[in-house]
Amino acid sequence: MLLSIDNVTKSYPGSGAGPVLRGVSLTLGAGETLALTGESGSGKSTLLHLAGALDRPDSGRIALDGTDYAGLDDTGRAALRRDRIALVFQQFNLVPSLTVAQNLSLHARLAGRHDPARLAALTERLGLSGLERRYPEQLSGGQQQRVAIGRALAARPRLLLADEPTGNLDETTGEAVLALMLELVAETGTALLLVTHSERIAARLSRRAHLSNGRIT
Ligand SMILES: Nc1ncnc2c1ncn2[C@@H]1O[C@H](COP(=O)(O)OP(=O)(O)OP(=O)(O)O)[C@@H](O)[C@H]1O
Numbered sequence: 563m564l565l566s567i568d569n570v571t572k573s574y575p576g577s578g579a580g581p582v583l584r585g586v587s588l589t590l591g592a593g594e595t596l597a598l599t600g601e602s603g604s605g606k607s608t609l610l611h612l613a614g615a616l617d618r619p620d621s622g623r624i625a626l627d628g629t630d631y632a633g634l635d636d637t638g639r640a641a642l643r644r645d646r647i648a649l650v651f652q653q654f655n656l657v658p659s660l661t662v663a664q665n666l667s668l669h670a671r672l673a674g675r676h677d678p679a680r681l682a683a684l685t686e687r688l689g690l691s692g693l694e695r696r697y698p699e700q701l702s703g704g705q706q707q708r709v710a711i712g713r714a715l716a717a718r719p720r721l722l723l724a725d726e727p728t729g730n731l732d733e734t735t736g737e738a739v740l741a742l743m744l745e746l747v748a749e750t751g752t753a754l755l756l757v758t759h760s761e762r763i764a765a766r767l768s769r770r771a772h773l774s775n776g777r778i779t
Contacts, residue, residue, distance in 0.1 A: 563589050563590070563591060564590055564591055564592045564594075564626065564627060564720060564721060564753050565588075565589065565590040565613060565624075565625075565626055565721055565753065565755070566589050566623070566624070566625045566626075567586060567587060567588040567589070567609075567612070567613065567622070567623075567624050568587050568622055568623040568624070568625075569585050569586070569587055569621070569622040569623070570583055570585070570586045570587070570609075570612060570619040570621070570622030570623070570624060571583055571584055571585055571586075571619060571620045571621045571622055571776075572605070572608055572609075572612065572617075572619050572620055573620060580776075581620070581776055582605040582608050582776060583605050583608060583609060583612075583619070583773075583776050583777075584775070584776030584777055585622070585776070585777060586605075586609060586622070586773070586776070586777060586778055587622075587778065588609075588771055588778060590721070590753050590755060591753065592720070592751060592753055593747075593748070593751040593752065593753055594753050594754075594768055594769060595744065595747060595753070595754040595756065595767040595768045595769065596753075596754065596755050596756070596767060596768070596769040596770060596771060597756050597757075597758055597763065597764035597765075597766075597767040597769070597770040597771070598610070598755060598756065598757045598758070598770070598771050598772075598773065599757075599758060599759070599761070599764050599770060599771075599772050599773070600772055600773030600774055601774070602759075604773040604774060604775075604776075605773050605776060606725075606757040606773055607725055607757060609773065610723050610725050610755065610757055612624060613721075613723055613755060614643065614647055614649055614723045615631050615634070615639045615642050615643055615647065616643075618631070618632075626642065626646060626647070626720065626721060627646065627720060629642065644669075644672055644673050644717075645673055646719055646720045646721060647719055647720070647721050647722075647723065648669065648713075648714035648715065648717060648719035648721070648722045648723070648752075649714065649722075649723050649724075649725075650707070650710050650711055650714050650722065650723070650724040650725070650727045650743075651710075651724075651725050651726075651727070652725060652726040652727065652729040652730050653730065654698070654703070654706040654707050654709070654710045654730075655710060656698040656706055656709055656710060656713075657698075658697065658698050658699060659697075660697075660698075661694065661695050661696065661697060662690060662693050662694050662695070662696050662697075662698070662701070662709055663685075663694035663695065665698065665709050665713055666681060666684070666685060666690075666694075666709060666712045666713050666716055667681055667713075667716060668713055669713050669714065669716065669717040670713075670716040670717040670718070672717070673717045673718070675716075675717055675718050676716075677716075680716065681712075681716050684712050684715065684716055684746075685712065687742070687746065688708040688709070688711065688712045688742065689705075689708065689742075690705065690708060690709060690712065693705065702735075703730055703731050703735065704731055704735035704736075704738065704739055707727060707728070707730075707731060707739050708739060708742065710727075711727070711739070711742070711743050711746065715746055715747070715750060715752065718750070719752060720752065720753060721752070721753045721754075721755065722747060722752050722753070722754045722755070723755050723756075724743070724754065724755070724756040724757065725757045726757055726758060726759070727739070727740070727743065727756065728740050728763065729759075740763060740766065744766060744767075754767070
């Protein structure tokens with residue numbers, strides 16, 4: 563099992579509300595794609611952040627490739643994120659002062675896995691050839707998100723976490739970006755955990771889980 567989430571609980575102290583997650587268990591195998599749905603506020607982003615080692619659960623266990631997050635200090639967690647996990651958000655989160663080519667290679671360089679030939683092939687597949695010297699602000703939303711996906715996958719992560727990755731795109735553009743992302747994760751054997759409000763998008767992935775009242779239903 564690649565990602566293993568076991569009986570995880572999470573509350574936000576001081577929020578006045580009860581726990582957001584009340585014993586969530588979920589597993590994801592290598593190369594599997596799973597859509598996480600649920601009403602607004604049901605805890606989807608919270609669970610994604612925990613899976614990405616961006617936040618810690620109150621209780622329960624999360625492990626990636628057998629590495630228990632609880633056993634990692636901040637440096638260990640940063641290394642895990644750098645080496646094995648990639649994130650794509652609704653906001654494209656590109657570095658505005660870097661060109662498309664520099665954005666694309668950024669995470670692979672940080673992970674020590676920059677491969678110019680592979681990046682050139684990925685750039686072509688993403689339909690970004692000829693745009694390498696542009697800056698993010700000179701791209702359409704769909705192009706920016708394709709850069710974010712390329713940047714994520716160029717680093718060869720084991721797990722891609724995507725939070726409403728097509729949420730800022732019109733339907734046609736979003737559909738094209740999603741199709742490309744699914745093709746690329748299938749080719750590279752990357753596991754995908756994708757948060758979405760859309761039934762239509764969820765149906766495109768191999769598995770789905772629904773969050774309700776702090777539990778997977
Ligand atoms: N940093 C935080 N501090 C306090 N409460 C928070 C924090 N982050 C999230 N919450 C609360 O936790 C609950 C779950 O939020 P979360 O963002 O995980 O939901 P979601 O299912 O992703 O929602 P949406 O679909 O609207 O993005 C919400 O009630 C939210 O207000």
